[in-house]
Amino acid sequence: MQDSKRENIMSSEGQVANRKLKLAESIILSSIVVAIFIPTITIAAELTAPLKEWLKNTFYHHWVGKSLISVIVFVGLCPFTFVVPYKTGLERINRLLFILVTLVLLGTLAIFGFFSYETFLK
Amino acid sequence: MNLFFLNALVWHILLGIAAIVTYAGLPLLLKGKEINVGLLKIYSLLGFLGFLGSWIAGGYYYVSYYGKAVKSPILEGANPWAHKILMESKEHVFLFLPFLAFVVLILVNFFSKELISSEKLKNNLIMLCLLIVTLGIIITLSGIAISGSVTNKP
Amino acid sequence: MDWLTFIRIAHVIGTVLGVGATTFAEIFYLKFLKDGEIDPFENDILKVFYRIIRLGLVILVFSGFGYLVMWRLNFLGPQVFFSDRFLVKITIILILLAAAFAMNFRLINLRVGSTITLVSWYMAMILGIWRKTPFSYPVIFSAYVILTITTYFVLRFLENKVRTKHQ
Numbered sequence: 001m002q003d004s005k006r007e008n009i010m011s012s013e014g015q016v017a018n019r020k021l022k023l024a025e026s027i028i029l030s031s032i033v034v035a036i037f038i039p040t041i042t043i044a045a046e047l048t049a050p051l052k053e054w055l056k057n058t059f060y061h062h063w064v065g066k067s068l069i070s071v072i073v074f075v076g077l078c079p080f081t082f083v084v085p086y087k088t089g090l091e092r093i094n095r096l097l098f099i100l101v102t103l104v105l106l107g108t109l110a111i112f113g114f115f116s117y118e119t120f121l122k
Numbered sequence: 123m124n125l126f127f128l129n130a131l132v133w134h135i136l137l138g139i140a141a142i143v144t145y146a147g148l149p150l151l152l153k154g155k156e157i158n159v160g161l162l163k164i165y166s167l168l169g170f171l172g173f174l175g176s177w178i179a180g181g182y183y184y185v186s187y188y189g190k191a192v193k194s195p196i197l198e199g200a201n202p203w204a205h206k207i208l209m210e211s212k213e214h215v216f217l218f219l220p221f222l223a224f225v226v227l228i229l230v231n232f233f234s235k236e237l238i239s240s241e242k243l244k245n246n247l248i249m250l251c252l253l254i255v256t257l258g259i260i261i262t263l264s265g266i267a268i269s270g271s272v273t274n275k276p
Numbered sequence: 277m278d279w280l281t282f283i284r285i286a287h288v289i290g291t292v293l294g295v296g297a298t299t300f301a302e303i304f305y306l307k308f309l310k311d312g313e314i315d316p317f318e319n320d321i322l323k324v325f326y327r328i329i330r331l332g333l334v335i336l337v338f339s340g341f342g343y344l345v346m347w348r349l350n351f352l353g354p355q356v357f358f359s360d361r362f363l364v365k366i367t368i369i370l371i372l373l374a375a376a377f378a379m380n381f382r383l384i385n386l387r388v389g390s391t392i393t394l395v396s397w398y399m400a401m402i403l404g405i406w407r408k409t410p411f412s413y414p415v416i417f418s419a420y421v422i423l424t425i426t427t428y429f430v431l432r433f434l435e436n437k438v439r440t441k442h443q
Contacts, residue, residue: 024232038217039214060185074221101246104253119206
């Protein structure tokens with residue numbers, strides 16, 4: 001009886017731990033998508049006047065639009081990636097963190113590089 | 123500049139710097155002999171709230187005042203690149219920070235035990251914090267250069 | 277009391293704490309070396325100085341931004357913000373921060389790091405006081421580098437003298 005009780009406790013602890021891993025992974029995955037979205041929409045809006053106009057007309061200011069859409073993308077993706085069944089673990093989280101850091105660095109370089117190019121070389 | 127915009131400008135700087143300081147402190151806490159989990163959680167929460175506050179205050183200043191009163195003097199002044207490169211880049215690069223800060227907050231709160239036992243997770247979290255600090259410093263220096271390019275010459 | 281006075285007081289306090297603590301950290305380090313080792317009690321004393329240095333740095337950074345906001349509101353412009361004196365001061369503060377970080381993570385030799393910290397604090401203080409510095413960025417920065425290298429060798433000479441005296 002005591003053994004089965006211990007097993008139940010361990011199994012529910014395991015479920016909580018797994019849910020935490022899943023939630024953390026879904027948040028990191030959503031952040032990765034946002035890290036790709038931000039430089040993409042930044043550069044796209046500069047190169048496509050109608051897009052920038054649409055952001056300005058819909059959200060009052062293009063930057064407000066980019067901010068809000070980033071939040072919507074993040075918040076919208078989190079539950080989706082949480083619900084989709086896949087195996088998770090600390091190893092995956094470590095790998096995703098590395099990918100996130102790399103993408104943010106590349107995104108930063110892309111943004112600075114693009115505006116520098118527009119100012120000095122165009 | 124009225125009191126509202128002045129407060130928005132000052133608070134976006136104060137909250138941003140405070141957030142950067144907390145993310146500079148996190149790696150130091152993580153590398154300590156004994157990890158103080160309580161302090162880690164406080165720092166990560168303060169950092170996240172700092173960036174949120176800076177986002178709102180800075181955004182309000184930028185959208186309501188900067189475009190109308192500050193952008194033109196910079197573009198017409200000696201350093202138009204301060205707006206064309208630094209401001210344009212800064213306002214978009216900043217958008218990464220609240221999301222990165224949220225990831226740190228989640229990791230510190232969900233995996234406090236694993237941070238003590240897993241060297242790899244600890245190092246990845248340190249790397250993330252250092253990225254936030256680096257981006258924060260770049261954004262801060264850009265802000266200084268932008269402010270320095272504002273003159274009231276007609 | 278107006279904001280500028282408050283900021284000035286805070287900036288001076290930050291500088292006093294940083295310059296003072298880093299000076300005494302070096303003095304006490306040399307004193308503690310007299311018996312050839314730093315025991316746990318002496319290590320605790322030095323840690324107190326390092327904490328004060330950190331506190332001074334935080335106060336300095338925040339009050340420094342107070343100055344920048346004042347300059348911005350008064351439209352002081354590129355003449356002040358991009359002056360050689362100010363640009364060198366910012367460079368030195370960034371080097372100070374990097375050295376502090378590197379020392380904490382043992383990425384640089386502690387003696388090199390403490391020398392950089394000591395010279396950086398004094399240079400930042402001097403540049404803050406000497407407003408009408410006539411020198412250009414390369415000249416001031418070269419002076420900083422030369423001063424750092426010289427100070428390193430002076431401190432090592434003093435350290436060796438203290439060690440040989442003990443032996």
